[in-house]
Amino acid sequence: MNDPGRSGPAIDLSTDLCGIPLAGPVLNGSGTFDALAARKAFGDELLNDFPFAGFVSKTITVEPRAGNPPHRLWETPSGMINSIGLPNPGLSAFCERDLGPLTELGVPLIVSVMADSAPGFAELVEAVGGRDGVSGIELNVSCPNVHSGLIVGEQPDEITALLESLRGLTDLPLIVKLTPNVANPELIAAAAEAAGADAVSLINTIKATAIDPDSNRSWLGAGGGGLSGPAVRPVALAQVRAVSAAVSIPVVGMGGVTDGSSALEFILAGARVVAVGTENFRDPRAGQVVRDGLEEALHRRGFSSLAEAQASTLS
Amino acid sequence: MNDPGRSGPAIDLSTDLCGIPLAGPVLNGSGTFDALAARKAFGDELLNDFPFAGFVSKTITVEPRAGNPPHRLWETPSGMINSIGLPNPGLSAFCERDLGPLTELGVPLIVSVMADSAPGFAELVEAVGGRDGVSGIELNVSCPNVHSGLIVGEQPDEITALLESLRGLTDLPLIVKLTPNVANPELIAAAAEAAGADAVSLINTIKATAIDPDSNRSWLGAGGGGLSGPAVRPVALAQVRAVSAAVSIPVVGMGGVTDGSSALEFILAGARVVAVGTENFRDPRAGQVVRDGLEEALHRRGFSSLAEAQASTLS
Amino acid sequence: MAAERPIAPFGRRLCRVGESHATGGYRIFSLIDEVGPEPAPGQFYMLTAAGDWEGAGGRPFLPRAISVARTSGRKGAVRLDFLIDVVGPGTGRLAGLVHGDGCHLAGPFGQGFSMPKQLNPDAAGAILVGGGIGIAPLAMQRRALTGRGVASRTLLGFRDRAHSGGVEELFGCEETRLAFEDGSSGHTGYVTDLLLRMLDGDDSGRGVVYSCGPPAMLEAVRRICADYSVPVELALESPMACGYGACFGCAVPLVRGGYMRLCVDGPVVRGDEIASAMAGEAGAG
Amino acid sequence: MAAERPIAPFGRRLCRVGESHATGGYRIFSLIDEVGPEPAPGQFYMLTAAGDWEGAGGRPFLPRAISVARTSGRKGAVRLDFLIDVVGPGTGRLAGLVHGDGCHLAGPFGQGFSMPKQLNPDAAGAILVGGGIGIAPLAMQRRALTGRGVASRTLLGFRDRAHSGGVEELFGCEETRLAFEDGSSGHTGYVTDLLLRMLDGDDSGRGVVYSCGPPAMLEAVRRICADYSVPVELALESPMACGYGACFGCAVPLVRGGYMRLCVDGPVVRGDEIASAMAGEAGAG
Ligand SMILES: Cc1cc2nc3c(=O)[nH]c(=O)nc-3n(C[C@H](O)[C@H](O)[C@H](O)COP(=O)(O)OP(=O)(O)OC[C@H]3O[C@@H](n4cnc5c(N)ncnc54)[C@H](O)[C@@H]3O)c2cc1C
Numbered sequence A, B: 001m002n003d004p005g006r007s008g009p010a011i012d013l014s015t016d017l018c019g020i021p022l023a024g025p026v027l028n029g030s031g032t033f034d035a036l037a038a039r040k041a042f043g044d045e046l047l048n049d050f051p052f053a054g055f056v057s058k059t060i061t062v063e064p065r066a067g068n069p070p071h072r073l074w075e076t077p078s079g080m081i082n083s084i085g086l087p088n089p090g091l092s093a094f095c096e097r098d099l100g101p102l103t104e105l106g107v108p109l110i111v112s113v114m115a116d117s118a119p120g121f122a123e124l125v126e127a128v129g130g131r132d133g134v135s136g137i138e139l140n141v142s143c144p145n146v147h148s149g150l151i152v153g154e155q156p157d158e159i160t161a162l163l164e165s166l167r168g169l170t171d172l173p174l175i176v177k178l179t180p181n182v183a184n185p186e187l188i189a190a191a192a193e194a195a196g197a198d199a200v201s202l203i204n205t206i207k208a209t210a211i212d213p214d215s216n217r218s219w220l221g222a223g224g225g226g227l228s229g230p231a232v233r234p235v236a237l238a239q240v241r242a243v244s245a246a247v248s249i250p251v252v253g254m255g256g257v258t259d260g261s262s263a264l265e266f267i268l269a270g271a272r273v274v275a276v277g278t279e280n281f282r283d284p285r286a287g288q289v290v291r292d293g294l295e296e297a298l299h300r301r302g303f304s305s306l307a308e309a310q311a312s313t314l315s
Numbered sequence C, D: 001m002a003a004e005r006p007i008a009p010f011g012r013r014l015c016r017v018g019e020s021h022a023t024g025g026y027r028i029f030s031l032i033d034e035v036g037p038e039p040a041p042g043q044f045y046m047l048t049a050a051g052d053w054e055g056a057g058g059r060p061f062l063p064r065a066i067s068v069a070r071t072s073g074r075k076g077a078v079r080l081d082f083l084i085d086v087v088g089p090g091t092g093r094l095a096g097l098v099h100g101d102g103c104h105l106a107g108p109f110g111q112g113f114s115m116p117k118q119l120n121p122d123a124a125g126a127i128l129v130g131g132g133i134g135i136a137p138l139a140m141q142r143r144a145l146t147g148r149g150v151a152s153r154t155l156l157g158f159r160d161r162a163h164s165g166g167v168e169e170l171f172g173c174e175e176t177r178l179a180f181e182d183g184s185s186g187h188t189g190y191v192t193d194l195l196l197r198m199l200d201g202d203d204s205g206r207g208v209v210y211s212c213g214p215p216a217m218l219e220a221v222r223r224i225c226a227d228y229s230v231p232v233e234l235a236l237e238s239p240m241a242c243g244y245g246a247c248f249g250c251a252v253p254l255v256r257g258g259y260m261r262l263c264v265d266g267p268v269v270r271g272d273e274i275a276s277a278m279a280g281e282a283g284a285g
């Protein structure tokens, strides 16, 4: 996928994420690219030209979930709100039906999981961690803990307790997906690192809502949702920067990555790799556009490799 | 300033904000309209046609502040980051030089104040509260407390302690300007209400940063800043809605108000009045555009008065 | 048992606008697709005007789902015609496209209409019931039926003359029966009156119905067909961010519980799969 | 002691583009302002193309500050000419404006150039030193000086021919001395070489200097004038959100400490007020 118009020699984009080798630094954001549905829509051309260097699954839960009632989408200035509500087939159907095809994509697979209790997370981590073809597990911690009622991802103590209970269950890298809806995400990230997380990823969507233009109601069936897209990029960059400065485990940066320049901004802010979310909806090949654009941006800025940019500290 | 093209009878837009009578529900956001500078640029036409029904001063501090080093601005997708750093002449110069002219604008004056200690706030509230022509005081609580090191606006306890120390010092309404950089702004708002606040205003800007496109540095002189404008509107609406549901004191809603429709969204989300910030930079008359547009939007939606919309609860 | 499904080339592609013109209250424009397959009737594309897509107020931001109304082969390319009803910033931009402008295209996506025999082995013919902008996919289906020698009758309903754009152009000299709510011509009233009359006079067990139009019309058609036990396929709408199954945003509630992704398992759905054709409406659910 | 300051009508107003054309590497376009006063040389306007301002990627979002390069009276209106150097999305939009397009205008804003006697009671004449897009406000000032019978000499510097747009048009037959870094004509080198030569040969105590151009050039001019004790006014740039003192974003550090708002107390500043003309540069401070 080298752009024939690009000038200069090819730049080495290979990297790794806590032991997961990656041909390039661009993943998808969980829940923003369904590789199996995309294969149905685009056929095998998708596999020949898979847009991401690693694939992150949609978040799965122990039990199947139907997701939220409509409406689930609202377009906002330079962004969108979603209130999808984590529809997924549940752990066993995922393992039996989806996992096989997902391991055939030709890139490392990271499975995203969520539960509302530590035993729930443990069940997911053990089941997924025991399957062939899984390279890592992302822990989506934005759900309220059924025992404490607290949102796990908002409380350092909850994160510590969760990670300690999971750490012994798998040798796979555990990536904690942070919520942006806290005053100091770096405290959560530091707690995750101390308790054994191998990486953190951020940002998830920012709490948001929309009012129906024609009635006194919420537009979204669930009453509220999360904001993503270029509108949130400045917030994501600030959080990635604060978190990167606070931890030494790698950071997956996301939130409004749309092109090579925005990807480079995340790398300079401290991210090791980036993930593309909302932009996939605007362009199914966005992952490649970002990858190729990053190569171009590195070249323009005089970096001779990705590693050089990853190592450069922002002043 | 009735738009001659508008259809239907005039709609009553008068309202009040915790005892401050207002001809309409549109204020300015603190720090986004300098009425004295505007008077210099636009002359007395400004006063004949003042765009806001109440004027909120830029935040003042006890000592003068020069503000942050440049750059202070960065344009973002549908928004902007500022890192202005609260330049202001300090309490005494403000009282001697600026307060007089500000009381001549012909609309109620709300003075915004900030300090990094309770005694600092007390000095500001006593001094400003003792002056003629001031209708209310807005407490900007986004600064770290010099004693606790905690950001006052992020901690319910800090807010309680601050309000309790100030409540006895003035009879003027005290409006607490909330920070959006917390998981649950409604908890802060509830603490403010319980400790005697007369109103809350939100949102202030969301923590954000920008990377210089041509070097490995932060674009902003201060390293980071705050995001505002239409990009943040969905977040502001969610917070206004959550806060309005949690308190019974009035809410001043802001964050990306650009026109009548967006103002109505805030009212339906529970705000009593709205404030216009960033849009003033795009159009110096934005306050009037929003006011006139709101009248139009109320009419279109079948409301016969502002009060009716204010009373309508969102389902 | 659904119709075969053309596969979209991976990604989006920049196409040129062939021509564009007003028709009734709508606008028709064509894109020349040099890469993609011939779409099936009922399929749709995700469109993004190149260059100036994002407009005042930061919208449109996402691409917009638009049904293909007509196709015609050109040497090494397919010409795709779209019928646009301007309801907001996205359709406004698309309606402003003129000859030579660029427009990104992804698709064709989704499951289109079945053939009558797939819905009812005894089916002898079909009735197409449409209204407003919904006539676009029906025009495609009518041509496909005609091409396969399947008899069909077309009933179209409009609020008034100003909202009946595209009929002559898309249905040409094929016979259509029209209903106008304002009585400006044809039958005065709803298109469902025409459908009821037809089903009452028919051996309805031998037909199938295809419908596309405003949700209230679709829901009325769905109920009528259920009452008369006539198989019906409805082309629905719902807000879509991606069009290819990535976002899970286009959920439509199913009778059997849960939701379908309309972009993957629709936009054409069987009447008996859904509880209501109005579930995608504001605040529904 | 600054020049008198025309007052802007309150708000922004929609104006029509009179004409537009390319000139060298730049673009000139004119707006017909039926409401505002004649601006003073060195003042600027905040411009926002109507309709399609917000572009791909959500920018431009804020208005853009542009100096007025030339004015001409028309019956009941002022024609304002702007010289545009395309460096990003905002200037790109403005450069794309053509006859009849709408553009919102707020201003005139800021403090323009003084007259020589205001800077130096003994001043007998003035030297204008400009480069690149900075020639725009100097062209205005040169006309004002000529109009008041003040002798002035103009020195302009450019990287190359391609970046010398607007010179002939804005300075017409008035005498200018040109420097080109690439030696394509005139003096080979910097415009500051010409300035040094002129000051060395002059009774410099009797002149004043006005300058506008790239920060590095302005800083060189500022230092030279300080060395020669010649009063100098520099038209600076800094990122601006509002242009009328509302945002405090356009801070420029002052020699005496603190910052000025460039839109209120500038954009024309005295050389001795600022520590450096490069303080607004990336990462400065
Ligand atoms: C499969 C499919 C096929 C379609 N085929 C066609 C076709 O052939 N021709 C055609 O003209 N249309 C077609 N549509 C409809 C078309 O996609 C929508 O009308 C279009 O997306 C509206 O976009 P807009 O920007 O013009 O208006 P919007 O303003 O986005 O939408 C109009 C309405 O949507 C609601 N809405 C949703 N989000 C927002 C928001 N963020 N802000 C304000 N209002 C919002 C409001 O109720 C508003 O009145 C099809 C849709 C689908 C799903």
Ligand SMILES: Cc1cc2nc3c(=O)[nH]c(=O)nc-3n(C[C@H](O)[C@H](O)[C@H](O)COP(=O)(O)OP(=O)(O)OC[C@H]3O[C@@H](n4cnc5c(N)ncnc54)[C@H](O)[C@@H]3O)c2cc1C
Pocket (backbone or CB within 6 Å): B073, B074, B075, B076, B213, B214, D044, D060, D064, D065, D066, D067, D068, D082, D083, D084, D085, D086, D087, D088, D089, D090, D091, D092, D133, D136, D236, D237, D238, D239, D240, D267, D282
């Ligand atoms: C008083 C005054 C008078 C002026 N007069 C003129 C004039 O007569 N003619 C003229 O052509 N120009 C003039 N300018 C300059 C003009 O205002 C800027 O060039 C313009 O604002 C740039 O906007 P843009 O969108 O084209 O480019 P931007 O992309 O906004 O800016 C270009 C550069 O600014 C930086 N930058 C700032 N913010 C961002 C961002 N969010 N993203 C990326 N880069 C950013 C980058 O370094 C970039 O290279 C004047 C400026 C001032 C203050």
Ligand SMILES: Cc1cc2nc3c(=O)[nH]c(=O)nc-3n(C[C@H](O)[C@H](O)[C@H](O)COP(=O)(O)O)c2cc1C
Pocket (backbone or CB within 6 Å): A028, A029, A030, A031, A032, A058, A059, A082, A084, A086, A112, A140, A177, A202, A203, A204, A205, A227, A228, A229, A230, A232, A254, A255, A256, A257, A275, A276, A277, A278, A279, C247, C248
């Ligand atoms: C429609 C949609 C669905 C999402 N689903 C999930 C999910 O299942 N699990 C998760 O961890 N994040 C989910 N996210 C968050 C994204 O992975 C990503 O963190 C966020 O959207 C910010 O990136 P972006 O601005 O590039 O979209 C979802 C986002 C969107 C827009």
Ligand SMILES: Cc1cc2nc3c(=O)[nH]c(=O)nc-3n(C[C@H](O)[C@H](O)[C@H](O)COP(=O)(O)O)c2cc1C
Pocket (backbone or CB within 6 Å): B028, B029, B030, B031, B032, B058, B059, B082, B084, B086, B112, B140, B177, B202, B203, B204, B205, B227, B228, B229, B230, B232, B254, B255, B256, B257, B275, B276, B277, B278, B279, D247, D248
């Ligand atoms: C340039 C700028 C300066 C601001 N200064 C202050 C300030 O001094 N005090 C304060 O409480 N809020 C300040 N704010 C925040 C605004 O009052 C407002 O809360 C915020 O910008 C959200 O509204 P908006 O999206 O309409 O701009 C400032 C915002 C901007 C953009």
Ligand code: FES
Pocket (backbone or CB within 6 Å): C239, C240, C241, C242, C243, C244, C245, C246, C247, C248, C249, C250, C261, C262, C263, C264
């Ligand atoms: S539109 Fe995205 S899944 Fe259907």
Ligand code: FES
Pocket (backbone or CB within 6 Å): D239, D240, D241, D242, D243, D244, D245, D246, D247, D248, D249, D250, D261, D262, D263, D264
């Ligand atoms: S540009 Fe806003 S204060 Fe100067």
